[in-house]
Amino acid sequence: MQPIVIRYPEGPVEAVVEADALDAALDLNRVMVRGPLFGVAAQDVGEAPRWRVVVAVEAGCPQQARDSLNSLFWFRAKDEAQNAVERRALLAAVARLERERVDELTVLGTRYRVVRAEEYAGLGRDGIEQPRPTDPEPAVPDWERGSRGARIDDGLVLDPEAPVTPAQAAERLALRDLDYAGARYPEDVCSDSRQALTTHPDVMLLPPVFRVVEKDGAGGTQGWKVGSGVHVSAHEARRSLDFALAWFEPRRRGLIPWDTDDWTVDARTVAAAGGDPAAEELAEYVQAADRLRTERANRLEVRGTVYQICRARRLLRWGPDGPEGPRPSDTNSHPPAPIHPHLDEDGNVHFDHENDET
Secondary structure, three states, X not given: OOOXXXXXXXXXXXXXXXXXXXXXHHHEEEXXXXXXXXXXXXXXXXXXXXXEEEEEEEEOOHHHHHHHHHHHHHHHHXXXXXXXXXXXXXXXXXXXXXXXXXXXXXXXXEXXXXXXXXXXXXXXXXXXXXXXXXXXXXXXXXXXXXXXXXXXXXXXXXXXXXXXXXHHHHHHHHHOOOOOOOOOOOHHHHHHHHHHHHHOOXXXXXXXXXXXXXXEOOOOOOOOEEOOOOEOOHHHHHHHHHHHHHHHHHHHOOOOOOOOOOOOOOHHHHHHXXXXXXXXXXXXXXXXXXXXXXXXXXXXXXXXXXXXXXXXEXXXXXXXOEEOOOOOOOOOOOOOOOOOOEEOOOOOEEOHHHHOOO
């Protein structure tokens, strides 16, 4: 096993973050495992044992990560290749990814690997962990639906030799033996999980991500289900929930017609216009969405459904050759297939309709 190098917090900001993590560790007595997430890491010549994340570890299955790698190579061939030799190497990788379930390949001297992380959340007296006071929040929240915030794992370097704080070290040690067990998991899933403890005995903690989770208000501590994708910050998760409450849910429940062409029409605009028979119900969604904006709320209930911003964590197993890849029991949502138009060695894009007979 890789020895863990401890470093102590530097400066008051890091000290507060560390104290926050220790408080959370005292409150959270269990973990709830959601399942795996996948991304892609790359290692350049001479950079071992470090890897850098080139596709965020957020995909729900290995094939989605492979498709993202396919796109990364295709656009590099189209926009960045310096000559035909580079373009041919990139397009050869694209061709393999279009027909094979490739989890590792070397292109232009760089190793690329589909990597697997376990997503989990802490459980304590108040249920699933919510955002911590020291998790970053924007000084001026941006609620525009078309704007883009920071990207998950942008510029993230995976370095097993990097020093960690005492709280991070304690969490890594506590989770080294985490594996699947119990009747709810198929035997091949449990077997692969047990084997990973030997092949990849160390763990690395990735930066936290944030999700919306939801449940029936009468469900007690059980019945939580995922209500959004992963987000880089609690604010981005709230913005996703704001859209769900003000736009999606009113349409799903028939309060606003699906065929409303104007994208800006939501519960706020309809409720403000008045005269709608569903105005009272719409007003509940508006009030809940407004709470997100004014209070930075992390938990609220609307018409019998509880919504919560969940602070999720990701654990990546690590072995002698680096991060763990997909397991045989991991499932794929779809097979490999071409996802971009044909690109020739000269950088010209050819669309299918160009070859149709007239």
